[in-house]
Structure formats: structure tokens, C-alpha cells
Amino acid sequence: MTTTAPDIGKAAKPAKAKRGGGVMGSTGLYIATGIAALLFLIPFYLIVRNALMTDPEITGETWKWFPTSIQWGNITEPFDDVTVDFAQSLWNSVVVAVLHTAGILLICSMAGYGLARIPYKHANKVFYAVLVTLMVPTAVTFVPSFVLVSSLGWVDSYRGLIIPGLFSGFTCFLFRQYFLGFPKELEEAARVDGLGYWGAYWRIVVPNSLNFFAAIATITFINGWNAFLWPLVIGQDPSAWTVQVALSSYMTNQTVNYHLIFMATAISILPLIFVFLFLQRWLVQGIAQTGIKG
Amino acid sequence: MSTTTTRGVAQPAPAKVSQPRPRRGLRASSTFNFWLFTGPFLIGLVIFVFVPIGWSIWLSFFEARFTVTPSEFVGFDNYKQILTDTNFRNSLVTFTVFAAFIVPATWALSLGLALLVNRLRFMRAFFRSVFFLPTAVSYVAAALIWKMSIFNGVRFGLANTVLGWFGVDNIAWLANPDPPWYWLVIVTVRLWLQSGFYMILFIAALQNIPRELYEAASIDGAKPGWQTFRHITLPQLRATSTAVILLLLVAAYQAFDEFFNLLGKATWGQPPLVELYKMALGQNQNYGAGSAGAVVLTLLICVVTLLQGKIMGFGRGEESK
Numbered sequence: 108m109t110t111t112a113p114d115i116g117k118a119a120k121p122a123k124a125k126r127g128g129g130v131m132g133s134t135g136l137y138i139a140t141g142i143a144a145l146l147f148l149i150p151f152y153l154i155v156r157n158a159l160m161t162d163p164e165i166t167g168e169t170w171k172w173f174p175t176s177i178q179w180g181n182i183t184e185p186f187d188d189v190t191v192d193f194a195q196s197l198w199n200s201v202v203v204a205v206l207h208t209a210g211i212l213l214i215c216s217m218a219g220y221g222l223a224r225i226p227y228k229h230a231n232k233v234f235y236a237v238l239v240t241l242m243v244p245t246a247v248t249f250v251p252s253f254v255l256v257s258s259l260g261w262v263d264s265y266r267g268l269i270i271p272g273l274f275s276g277f278t279c280f281l282f283r284q285y286f287l288g289f290p291k292e293l294e295e296a297a298r299v300d301g302l303g304y305w306g307a308y309w310r311i312v313v314p315n316s317l318n319f320f321a322a323i324a325t326i327t328f329i330n331g332w333n334a335f336l337w338p339l340v341i342g343q344d345p346s347a348w349t350v351q352v353a354l355s356s357y358m359t360n361q362t363v364n365y366h367l368i369f370m371a372t373a374i375s376i377l378p379l380i381f382v383f384l385f386l387q388r389w390l391v392q393g394i395a396q397t398g399i400k401g
Numbered sequence: 402m403s404t405t406t407t408r409g410v411a412q413p414a415p416a417k418v419s420q421p422r423p424r425r426g427l428r429a430s431s432t433f434n435f436w437l438f439t440g441p442f443l444i445g446l447v448i449f450v451f452v453p454i455g456w457s458i459w460l461s462f463f464e465a466r467f468t469v470t471p472s473e474f475v476g477f478d479n480y481k482q483i484l485t486d487t488n489f490r491n492s493l494v495t496f497t498v499f500a501a502f503i504v505p506a507t508w509a510l511s512l513g514l515a516l517l518v519n520r521l522r523f524m525r526a527f528f529r530s531v532f533f534l535p536t537a538v539s540y541v542a543a544a545l546i547w548k549m550s551i552f553n554g555v556r557f558g559l560a561n562t563v564l565g566w567f568g569v570d571n572i573a574w575l576a577n578p579d580p581p582w583y584w585l586v587i588v589t590v591r592l593w594l595q596s597g598f599y600m601i602l603f604i605a606a607l608q609n610i611p612r613e614l615y616e617a618a619s620i621d622g623a624k625p626g627w628q629t630f631r632h633i634t635l636p637q638l639r640a641t642s643t644a645v646i647l648l649l650l651v652a653a654y655q656a657f658d659e660f661f662n663l664l665g666k667a668t669w670g671q672p673p674l675v676e677l678y679k680m681a682l683g684q685n686q687n688y689g690a691g692s693a694g695a696v697v698l699t700l701l702i703c704v705v706t707l708l709q710g711k712i713m714g715f716g717r718g719e720e721s722k
Contacts, residue, residue: 133522140517144531150543150593151534153550153559166555170562214442221438226431233439240450242706246655246674247698250681250691251457252449254469274445304434333539335658336674340682351541355662358545368549372542379537387530394598395605 154376157369165365178366185371190360193371195346196353200332200375203268203349207331208324210273216320219282220308224294234283240276246336253340263347268338272331278323285319286312322393325386332379350375454699457692465689479693483680488668489694492676499672500653502588507649508642511596515603516630529604533597540658543590548575548663552586578669587670590659595652599645606641610634647709654702673698 157165158181160174185193222234245252252271261267289312297307313320338349348356354375357368383390456469461479463471483489518529535543551559552574561571574582614633623629635642657674664670671679673694681691 136517136520140521140528143514143517144528147531147535147593147597149559150538150546150551153546154542157550166557168556170557170559214445218439218442221435225435225438227435230435233443236443237446240446242703243450243454243699244651244655244702245450246657247695247702248450248453248457249674250677250688250695251453251460253682254456254460254688255449255453258469270445271449274442274449276446276450279442304431305437308438329537333541335539335541335661336678339661340678351539354539354541354545358548358662359665363549365549368545372545376538376542380534383534383537384530387533390536391533391601394601 154369154373157365158373159370160366162365181366181370182374184367185374188364188367191353191356192345192348193350193353193374196348196350197374199265199268199342199348200350201378202265203334203338204328204331206265206269207272208328210269211275211278211327212320212324214273215275215278216282216313216323217308218279219284220286220312222279222283223286223289225304237276237279241280245272249336249340252337256341262341263344264341267341268347268349272334272337278327281323285316289316318389318392321386321389325382325390326393328382329379329390457695460688461693461696463689465687465692467686469688471689475689479689480697483690483694483697486676486690488671489673489676489680492671492673495670495672496654496656498584499587499656500650502584503591503653504646504649506588506592507596507599508645510592511599511645512603512638512642514596514600515607516634518600519604519607529600532600535594535596536598538594540590540594541662543594544659544662547586547590547659575663575667578667581670583664583667583670586663587659590663591656595649599649602641602645603638606638607634610637643709647706650705650709651702654698654705 156173159177159179160171161178164171164174185191218237222230222237227233256262256267256271259267261270293311293315294307297311302310333351334349335351335355338352339355342348342352345356354368354372357371460469460471462474462476464473464475464478465471514532518525518532521528553559553561554571554573554576555561556565556571558571558574560574564570564572572582574586577583610633614637615629618629618633619625623632655674656672657678660670660672660675661678677691677694677698680687680694
């Protein structure tokens with residue numbers, strides 16, 4: 108899982124020897140890093156602690172670092188709760204995040220390829236139209252977008268949750284930049300063999316770009332799963348809530364049920380931790396790439 | 402997924418191959434293909450980005466409450482209303498204060514973490530993952546942990562528990578604007594969530610610094626540590642730093658999730674997007690004024706981005722000297 112290029116790891120060593128920190132220096136380094144790491148882990152620890160405790164233990168007079176007995180029964184509580192349909196909201200999030208990711212990959216990668224590779228006399232004008240949208244963050248246009256989507260009758264629907272978010276100028280731009288750097292020879296060989304743009308794209312370009320697609324997919328999925336403002340605006344009816352909106356509703360509820368809320372939070376984070384741990388390689392790659400190019 | 406093989410195919414250095422000239426008749430086909438590939442995206446872009454922006458500008462000149470098909474033209478009244486609205490003006494102040502804290506703090510923390518992680522010899526991947534892990538957590542979930550557990554204003558909140566050990570009374574972190582402890586809550590939650598992300602950018606940039614620079618510096622007698630950091634690392638990171646600061650500023654402008662969830666109905670500390678949300682989708686559903694606010698914010702962001710671009714441009718010029 109080491110994403111940092113191996114030669115860089117080696118390169119750092121001689122420099123370190125010269126720094127002359129020796130054993131003391133590196134111990135200090137590890138202590139500092141360790142303390143920082145502990146601070147970063149505290150919120151995760153709190154989620155697990157609170158999710159597996161009873162409310163009297165959480166709210167007790169004395170602080171307890173660990174539950175006296177682990178309340179595994181808490182796991183089903185968010186699903187049994189009648190005030191918020193947690194299972195439905197989880198399902199909505201799964202549908203929205205998956206379709207959001209698939210749609211963005213398909214639509215933005217094709218557009219990026221068209222802009223990067225297919226000669227057309229107005230291609231530059233089209234590209235500028237895409238660049239202009241980078242200046243207007245979608246978070247600011249939620250009022251007019253809501254107006255539009257509600258006049259289409261898409262409020263409280265998967266269409267309303269997913270479709271308006273598919274046309275990301277930024278993702279299209281990233282794909283364009285990536286395809287500009289894609290070796291032309293491969294496509295040309297395919298073209299000589301009689302494949303059109305369409306065939307070359309699907310049979311040559313996409314299969315050879317899976318790393319980049321995986322990087323963009325990981326970032327897009329995380330953003331889709333964690334999105335809040337748009338799902339809040341569109342999900343007027345609780346049946347259309349995503350898991351983020353459901354979590355938010357817990358905070359405004361009159362009755363506070365600590366272990367239930369934290370169990371729900373834990374469940375909402377878990378899928379992403381999995382995505383994160385398995386796809387970290389691509390995630391890091393994608394961020395490094397977007398950071399450099401963005 | 403056979404990533405290694407695909408990589409191998411994608412890697413070969415592009416040798417110069419004479420391009421086959423597009424034959425006559427291919428023109429039409431490439432125009433068709435251009436629209437085939439970009440058409441779906443462009444149609445969506447027009448419908449879901451350009452139309453809302455245009456509609457927003459149009460609506461901002463009309464009286465539009467509870468309706469999106471208004472009839473009464475009011476000129477700049479909505480703009481007057483929003484710019485004299487104390488809540489909206491306060492939200493711009495809130496944004497400024499927020500940006501003044503969060504941008505330098507995130508910059509420093511993410512750079513610091515990158516420097517730490519980059520110097521580690523063992524367990525580098527482990528520590529990088531730990532700092533990066535919060536990237537997976539949503540603002541809503543993080544706000545929940547901060548509000549309900551760490552900075553809970555009651556006795557069993559973690560912060561109050563720790564303060565209690567030193568005999569400090571409970572602090573109502575979010576329930577009271579005076580003293581403004583809520584800033585600590587808001588800034589720390591975002592620091593925790595986003596620092597790991599920018600740390601990755603800095604690590605990537607640190608690894609791109611040519612090692613010869615450090616060797617040359619040590620031959621010239623530069624002491625490792627502060628001196629090399631000040632005179633080599635920091636200037637080499639300039640492009641990344643400016644990009645990071647720009648991204649942080651825009652992200653701060655768009656702050657919504659944690660404010661909305663941490664402060665709820667509080668009247669203090671609300672950023673622009675929350676005010677717009679309340680105005681357009683709250684009880685009054687004032688789309689006209691909400692749209693005017695969106696236009697004002699968009700213009701502000703454009704100005705900030707352009708200014709920053711200019712500064713970035715200057716930065717590059719200096720670097721190449």
C-alpha cells in the first residue's frame with residue numbers, strides 16, 4: 108500500500124543521516140508524530156466508545172474510557188428507531204453514491220476525451236464554456252438549481268438527487284488533462300486497425316486508464332456519500348433522506364439518544380472506511396494529481 | 402484488475418510518430434464524434450449549470466416569493482435588500498473571520514504533518530493513513546461528534562471533562578456567543594477533516610524537490626533544519642502552497658455543513674450559504690433575494706479566484722528569476 112514512490116523512500120535516507128539527529132532526533136520525531144496521530148484518532152475512538160455504551164454510562168458523573176460491558180445490541184437500534192427510517196436513508200445513500208459515481212465517470216470521461224482528442228473547429232469555445240463553470244461553485248448555485256429541479260418535479264426523487272450533480276466541469280477538466288497526456292500511438296494503431304473513435308475509446312483508451320478512473324471514482328464516491336447541502340435541499344420528505352440528512356436530523360431531535368446517534372454515525376462511516384482502506388492507493392494518487400493540475 | 406499490465410502498456414515513452422493526416426470526409430465524422438462524446442455532458446451542463454445561473458440572475462431582479470414565475474420587476478431592490486440585510490452582512494464578516502483562522506491554520510498543520518511524515522523512516526504509510534483517515538468522514542458526522550461528545554456543553558463532554566480535572570468550570574461551547582468559544586469548535590472540526598487531504602498534496606510536492614538542492618545547501622554550509630526549510634523547502638513549495646491556499650479559501654467560502662449542524666438555529670456565526678439557505682428555502686421562500694445573494698457570492702468568489710490567480714502568476718514569475 109505504499110503509494111509514495113519507493114525510490115523516494117530510499118532517497119530520503121542519506122539526507123537523514125546527514126541531518127545528524129541520531130537516535131534522539133528520531134525518537135523526538137516519533138513522539139511528536141505519535142501525539143499528533145493520537146489526537147487525530149480521538150474522534151474515531153469516541154464514536155466507537157459511545158456507540159457501544161449505555162446512555163447512563165455516557166452521561167455518568169465520572170468519565171469512562173471504555174464501556175463496562177460492550178453493548179453489541181446497540182447495533183440494531185438505529186434500524187428499530189421509528190422516528191427516522193435509517194435503513195431507507197442508508198439505501199438512498201448507496202443508490203445515490205453509486206449512480207453518481209458511475210454517471211460522472213461515464214459522462215465526464217467521454218467529454219474529456221472528446222475535448223482532448225477529437226479535432227473540431229469550435230472545440231476551444233466549448234472548452235472555455237467548461238472552464239467558466241469552474242469559477243461558479245455548485246454550492247452557490249443551489250438556490251437556482253433547486254428552483255429548476257422543483258419545476259421539473261424532481262424533488263424527493265433519485266433523479267433530483269443524482270442527475271444535477273453529474274455535470275462536473277472540474278471532473279471533465281481533469282479527464283481532459285489526463286487524456287492529453289495519454290500516448291497517442293496506442294489509439295493510432297487502433298485506428299489503423301479500423302476502429303473509430305468510439306471503438307478506440309472503449310477498447311483501448313479506457314482499459315489502459317483504469318488507474319486514473321479508479322482514482323477519480325474513489326474521490327467521487329466519497330464526495331457523493333458525504334454530500335449534505337444538496338440532499339438536504341432535495342430531500343424534503345424523510346423517505347428521500349440520505350444518511351447524512353438522517354444524521355443531521357438526529358441533532359435537532361428533542362430527545363437525545365446518545366448511543367443510538369453514535370451507532371448510526373459509526374454505521375454511516377463504515378462503508379467509507381472500507382473504500383478508504385482498500386482504495387487508498389488510488390485516492391492518494393488522485394489527490395496528488397488533482398492537486399497538481401487543479 | 403491487472404493494474405501492473407495496464408500500467409506497462411500506458412507507460413512507453415511517446416516516440417515521435419508521424420501523424421496520419423486525416424483523410425477528406427473524416428472531417429464530418431470527427432465533428433459527429435466530437436458531439437457524440439461531449440454532447441451528453443454539454444447538454445447537462447447547459448441545463449443544470451448555465452440555465453440555473455441565468456435563471457438566478459433573472460430572478461434576482463424580480464419579486465419572487467413562493468413562486469419561480471414572477472411577474473413584478475423590481476430592479477435592484479433585491480440586491481438592496483440583501484446588501485442591507487444585517488444577517489447577510491454578518492455572514493460575510495463571519496466568513497472573513499473564519500477564513501482568517503482556517504486558511505493559515507490548515508496550511509500550517511497540513512504542511513507540518515507532511516514534513517513529519519516525510520521524515521519518518523518506519524511506519525510512514527501507517528501515520529500517513531492515520532492523518533488522512535478523517536478525509537473519509539463527512540462534515541455531518543464530524544459535527545455530530547464535536548457537538549455531542551467533544552464539545553458538549555454539559556459535564557460529560559470530553560473537553561469539559563478534561564477541563565474539570567484542572568478545576569475549570571463547564572464551558573457552554575456552542576450555546577453562547579460571548580465569549581465566542583464556538584469558533585474553537587468550528588475551526589477544529591474543519592482542521593481535523595481537511596488537513597490530511599492537503600497533507601497529501603504537500604507530501605507529493607516535497608517529494609518533487611530535487612535532492613541536489615539540499616546537498617548543495619549543505620556543502621554551502623546551510624544548517625539542516627530551519628535554514629534549509631526557510632531557504633529551500635518553503636520556496637520550492639510555493640506553487641503548491643498558493644494552490645492549497647486558493648482551494649482552502651474557496652472551500653471556506655462554501656462552508657455550510659458544519660455550521661448548519663453545529664450552530665443550528667443560533668443567530669450568531671452563520672456563514673453566507675446558511676443565510677442563503679434560510680432566505681430561499683426557509684419560511685419566506687424568497688427566491689428573488691436568495692438569487693441576488695447567490696449572484697453577489699458568485700461575483701465575490703470570482704474576484705477572489707482571479708486575484709489569487711494573479712498573485713499565483715506573479716509568484717511563478719519570481720520563481721523563474
